[in-house]
Amino acid sequence: MSEAFERAMAAFEPACLPLAVGFSGGADSTALLAACAARWPGQVIAFHVHHGLQAAADDFERQCAQVCERLGVPLVTHRVDARHAPGDSPEDAARRARYDAYAAMAQADGARPAVSSIALGHHADDQIETLLLALSRGAGMPGLAAMPAHAVRNGLNVHRPLLAVPAADIRDWLAQQQLPWIEDPSNADARYTRNRIRAVLLPALADAFPQFRATFARSIGHAAQAQQLLGELAAQDLAVVGEPPQIRPLQALSRARQANVLRQWLMQAHGCAPSAAQLDQLLDQVRACTTRGHRIRLKVGAGFAERRGERLHWYNAPPSLKTLL
């Protein structure tokens, strides 16, 4: 049952060595760490993020230290405060804190050189959960594209070599290695949507569509390709409308292209993800903007989009407030 894991590991080529492995002490990252350590002896380092969220976090760290000692792999631990702000999802806050921690651990520290590649243990079931979560939120193409097998984040090459491997195959492989792992008690907490998807939806999908892992993965691949094209089109359109966008050339584009280029501009320049309703209102305003005196000022994301002369601007606070401060 573990051929899929072995095939995936044989095909994995990290951007460069040494390679870090994001190591939680859970089954998937334990298997990934052991397989990487066997393939690149002396060139693998484990990065553990101590979330400080659950009482069990110290146990995770101890577990990681024991496994690393057994594998002869150095372990770097970084403590983060991943408490979430009101209105922010705890999972998103923990994920952001984790990526910042990886970037901090990747710096050279005197005893070792900088690391620029990290491998994470996300697998096929995680990928499908990500897709279903995206659907449950009404996400657009970037969400439906789920997780990429390779991306650059915070200057680090982030690899996910196990995206095509079902969770059960990883556990089979791990059981053969006789390495211990720790079960995260929060994985059983039904307050998290992801856990409800895992416990309720995945078994139902397996019953109704036995091939769902493979077919969903194909759909994710199509969405990722479409998202890449949308990004390329947005880059071309942005070169024409300019930054910040000029209203006239924007109006010359179809409404779908306007939405695409504005989304890209807002995200790239301001880290702002507008809701579908906000973007719709903004497009209505762009269309209605046919006179010199037409005013645009709309709440978009955490800030405001505003017309200034021939261009649209975005502020994270109303400019009138800014000038008062």
Ligand SMILES: Nc1ncnc2c1ncn2[C@@H]1O[C@H](COP(=O)(O)OP(=O)(O)OP(=O)(O)O)[C@@H](O)[C@H]1O
């Ligand atoms: N505390 C952590 N420190 C370092 N890396 C982590 C940590 N938590 C998760 N990761 C990385 O992110 C991947 C996916 O995280 P996820 O939360 O799905 O996994 P997990 O259930 O905590 O652990 P595992 O995937 O190892 O079973 C992990 O496989 C691991 O590579």
